[in-house]
Amino acid sequence: MPSRDPVICGIGLSDYPVVPHLNSVQHHALAARRAIADCGITKSAIDGYVSTSGGGPGAGDDAVSMAEYLGVNHRYIDGTMVGGSSFEFHVQHAAAAIREGLCDTVLVTYGSDQLTRMGRVLGTGGFQRDAQPVAGAMQMATPYGLPLVGAYALAARRHMHEFGTTSEQLAEIAVGIREFAGLNPDARYRDPITVDDVVNSRMIADPLHKLDCCVITDGGGALVMTTEEIARDLCQPPIYVLGAAGTQTHWNIHQMPDFTEMGAAVCGPEAFAQAGVTPSDIDTAQLYDSFTITVMLMLEGLGFCGRGEGGAYVEEGHLRRGGSMPTNTDGGGLSSNHPGMRGIFLLIEAVRQLRGDAGEAQVPNAELALACGSGGWLSAIATVILGKDRPT
Amino acid sequence: MRVVRDLEWQGPVPAGEGEYGEFFAAAAEGRLLIQQCPECGHRQHYPRAICTACGAEPEWMEAAGTGTVYTYTVVRQYGVPAFAELPYVLAMIDLPEGVRMFGGLTGIDPDDVEIGMPVTAYARTYDDTHALVFWEPA
Numbered sequence: 331m332p333s334r335d336p337v338i339c340g341i342g343l344s345d346y347p348v349v350p351h352l353n354s355v356q357h358h359a360l361a362a363r364r365a366i367a368d369c370g371i372t373k374s375a376i377d378g379y380v381s382t383s384g385g386g387p388g389a390g391d392d393a394v395s396m397a398e399y400l401g402v403n404h405r406y407i408d409g410t411m412v413g414g415s416s417f418e419f420h421v422q423h424a425a426a427a428i429r430e431g432l433c434d435t436v437l438v439t440y441g442s443d444q445l446t447r448m449g450r451v452l453g454t455g456g457f458q459r460d461a462q463p464v465a466g467a468m469q470m471a472t473p474y475g476l477p478l479v480g481a482y483a484l485a486a487r488r489h490m491h492e493f494g495t496t497s498e499q500l501a502e503i504a505v506g507i508r509e510f511a512g513l514n515p516d517a518r519y520r521d522p523i524t525v526d527d528v529v530n531s532r533m534i535a536d537p538l539h540k541l542d543c544c545v546i547t548d549g550g551g552a553l554v555m556t557t558e559e560i561a562r563d564l565c566q567p568p569i570y571v572l573g574a575a576g577t578q579t580h581w582n583i584h585q586m587p588d589f590t591e592m593g594a595a596v597c598g599p600e601a602f603a604q605a606g607v608t609p610s611d612i613d614t615a616q617l618y619d620s621f622t623i624t625v626m627l628m629l630e631g632l633g634f635c636g637r638g639e640g641g642a643y644v645e646e647g648h649l650r651r652g653g654s655m656p657t658n659t660d661g662g663g664l665s666s667n668h669p670g671m672r673g674i675f676l677l678i679e680a681v682r683q684l685r686g687d688a689g690e691a692q693v694p695n696a697e698l699a700l701a702c703g704s705g706g707w708l709s710a711i712a713t714v715i716l717g718k719d720r721p722t
Numbered sequence: 723m724r725v726v727r728d729l730e731w732q733g734p735v736p737a738g739e740g741e742y743g744e745f746f747a748a749a750a751e752g753r754l755l756i757q758q759c760p761e762c763g764h765r766q767h768y769p770r771a772i773c774t775a776c777g778a779e780p781e782w783m784e785a786a787g788t789g790t791v792y793t794y795t796v797v798r799q800y801g802v803p804a805f806a807e808l809p810y811v812l813a814m815i816d817l818p819e820g821v822r823m824f825g826g827l828t829g830i831d832p833d834d835v836e837i838g839m840p841v842t843a844y845a846r847t848y849d850d851t852h853a854l855v856f857w858e859p860a
Binding site: 471 | 733734735736737738739742768792793794795796797798799800802804805810812814822823824825826832837848854856
């Protein structure tokens with residue numbers, strides 16, 4: 331029986347981490363070329379396009395501009411922009427569109443020349459350097475000098491207060507992910523680090539140290555999604571979208587209802603229910619690691635451990651290579667690459683794992699992978715569960 | 723609420739459009755405003771043209787100007803010239819009226835800040851008629 335079950339059939343990464351010769355549009359294009367070549371689909375078969383600007387205002391890589399640039403005459407388009415998790419939301423939307431028959435084959439792209447174009451201003455370099463008055467709800471925070479890192483530090487401090495979480499426990503997350511980065515020849519930083527290295531690195535915004543924070547790089551990625559039926563004729567095994575759910579609890583950090591509970595607690599259980607699986611069934615997790623605290627809140631929200639138990643859980647080594655839940659097996663945003671919105675890389679790495687193509691970082695017999703993205707300031711969260719076998 | 727007239731303000735300023743402007747103007751007069759819904763009683767901050775709970779039109783109410791620290795951070799690195807004087811403390815404050823408010827916390831050694839400590843609001847003008855709300859130990 332031909333099935334319209336949505337699958338990811340093609341993946342492509344643009345070059346990273348430092349790519350001064352490519353702009354954001356070219357990152358989208360390079361990733362798209364590689365994703366199309368990866369699955370062998372005829373380009374003209376692509377009738378859906380989903381993307382959001384990685385380059386920001388003036389980069390010309392908004393969804394409609396990119397659809398034209400890439401030559402995709404779409405029947406379905408989505409330019410949802412919710413920050414770094416946009417691509418998990420995109421998979422949710424594209425899967426529904428494919429299942430419903432609004433289109434058959436969707437190209438998802440992302441590209442950003444953030445490091446080359448802006449240097450490190452997004453982190454602590456001075457995001458709001460110009461003296462323009464600040465509009466909207468950000469005017470309740472930006473005038474006081476709130477850096478991006480400071481926003482996440484507010485959550486980390488509260489977690490420590492409520493649950494006794496320590497800097498060493500947060501550091502363990504960065505150490506385990508760096509170990510995976512050592513297996514990725516393209517990762518921004520590959521030398522092993524210790525918990526002491528993290529807690530002795532420069533304090534940026536208490537309690538977050540430099541090594542609690544993600545890297546800033548260039549990069550891009552692309553996915554091709556289609557029906558199971560069409561994927562049968564392509565050259566890669568289909569990876570099934572078994573569950574995809576998203577939620578938003580706030581946008582600005584000062585509106586976060588509870589600083590120790592993120593939306594993963596809502597969309598995680600929903601995605602698990604769709605897939606008919608539980609957290610313990612997952613073989614590898616790709617979690618948005620903008621900061622170590624992001625991962626800890628996600629682990630708790632998704633139910634890999636209980637609320638407030640993230641510190642003890644990571645200390646047990648579950649996230650490490652060989653652990654029960656190998657996490658961010660490409661080296662993550664903490665060590666490999668983070669061009670500003672990292673969500674697409676979570677999906678690409680999950681697909682590599684399920685194909686068995688993850689090289690030295692391969693999780694043995696990986697059959698179910700989870701990708702959870704965080705956009706904004708722990709604000710817009712989406713969970714995607716992927717499987718190598720068709721849904722039962 | 724005490725008002726400190728600081729006409730040397732170097733930092734970014736609020737655009738103050740819509741309800742935001744009323745909030746910052748009241749602060750310059752020593753009044754700390756939040757919103758309360760006449761229909762459902764819900765209280766909210768930041769100010770908006772709609773009650774986030776029931777969709778009605780909210781009204782202003784004056785808060786006492788007291789609170790406790792819900793969480794905080796000490797900023798030790800930031801490349802914006804206006805914030806060159808490091809470190810400084812930023813905090814989320816729980817108000818007894820039931821809303822939470824973000825702001826700078828001054829008048830205390832960053833190492834002495836603790837979650838749960840009582841604080842008092844004060845206003846610091848950034849132009850002749852508008853002020854930001856800061857907090858200091860009670």
